Amino acid sequence: MRFLVLGSGGREHAIGWKLVQEGHEVVSAPGNPGLAELGEVYEVALNNRMELLELAKRIEPDLVVIGPEDPLIAGLANMFRENGFATFGPGTDAARLEGSKAFSKDMMKRAGVPTAEYQSFSDPIQAKEYVAARFDAGAQVAVKASGAALGKGVVVCSELEEANQAISEMLEVGSFGQAGKTVVIEDRLFGREFSLLTLVSGDSIHSLPVAQDHKRIFDGDEGPNTGGMGTYSPVSAVSKALVQQTEEEVVRPILSSLAEIDIPYQGVLFSGLMMDGDQVKCLEYNVRFGDPEIQTVVRRLGAGFGDALLAVGKGESIPEIPVLDNASLTLVLASGGYPGDYEKGKPIEIGELPDGVEVFHAGTRIVNDQLVTNGGRVLGVSSVGKTLDEARKVAYEAAKVIHWEGMQFRSDIGAN
Ligand SMILES: Nc1ncnc2c1ncn2[C@@H]1O[C@H](COP(=O)(O)OP(=O)(O)O)[C@@H](O)[C@H]1O
């Protein structure tokens, strides 16, 4: 089958890699140098709808797979479906689960999904009154820009002063633009975080193996948040029973509530979760595969990923995807300075990689036949092994033969 994969990151490279492994044809746009090794790449931006539609008409894919959230929020999946293309990715209404935290929390409440107490505000004075009351009641808070803020719109506050500052920053200074015009203020939760990726095709759902991510830039979970510095799977702390509980309490109810207001869901639902004692609480939903989570997950799936995506795109029941009896780990190699300012255009050298390693391209491009850095997160080194220890060793071996000026990575992925 022929898949049109839309996006240009490590996520799309990993999806494309898995599809090609299964014998499918992969065409991508705007793609990246990694995707270019898998099949035809077309340099069409994801906001150029006319050209994307023309491309799809020309190549006649069996399925269009939309990788990132922004085009989903903007309604790209709607456009393809309206033009008769089987499409993986929710429409603009369902994508508001990620595009608006205020909407998302309201839907959680309506659906009875366990989540932190919250209120939404656009008035800074009322917001500050609310946080004062929460701190008086002994709570701490998380202040969140409601709109999509590239993972930088959440401030977890242990002090009232911090919360007031975050509110001023978002509602008075306007540092987050439109995304920060509304803030969601919720009680701070404490506990272990994990996430669940669930394929959704109407009533049919299928959760993928759980991968744990590491969000902070430095070892020991220190320093600022990033898009993700590495992931591993399996995660012993997340049992099958916990996955089932999450499906019942967090995934099914939100899908039912969306269906009640005539919002269908076809794609992957990413539930961001925190264990509050033995209760699982939902922090957020995303409407696309987590990256780098999916770079690890695809290494643990047997044949049938492409069939499952296609079933979702057609609105059919999702076939089982076997899970391999292995472990996988992805180590993100990032530019020096990331997640702050960093330089691009550093030449990348890749030596001879150990067996079983795949290098997924997240922020690279080719200039004069030379692969160079082109983003904060540059490469995802994905390894497999019989055990997590084995996978970890292999990934770190691989990192030794990859080099560019300023390259940084964490040394403790999968080690805790
Ligand atoms: N209520 C909360 N209590 C404690 N930590 C939180 C809470 N909400 C969010 N966080 C922390 O902030 C991170 C980002 O929040 P999230 O809601 O996932 O937004 P986004 O991924 O869009 O930035 C979470 O992964 C979690 O570590």
Ligand SMILES: [Mg+2]
């Ligand atoms: Mg998140």
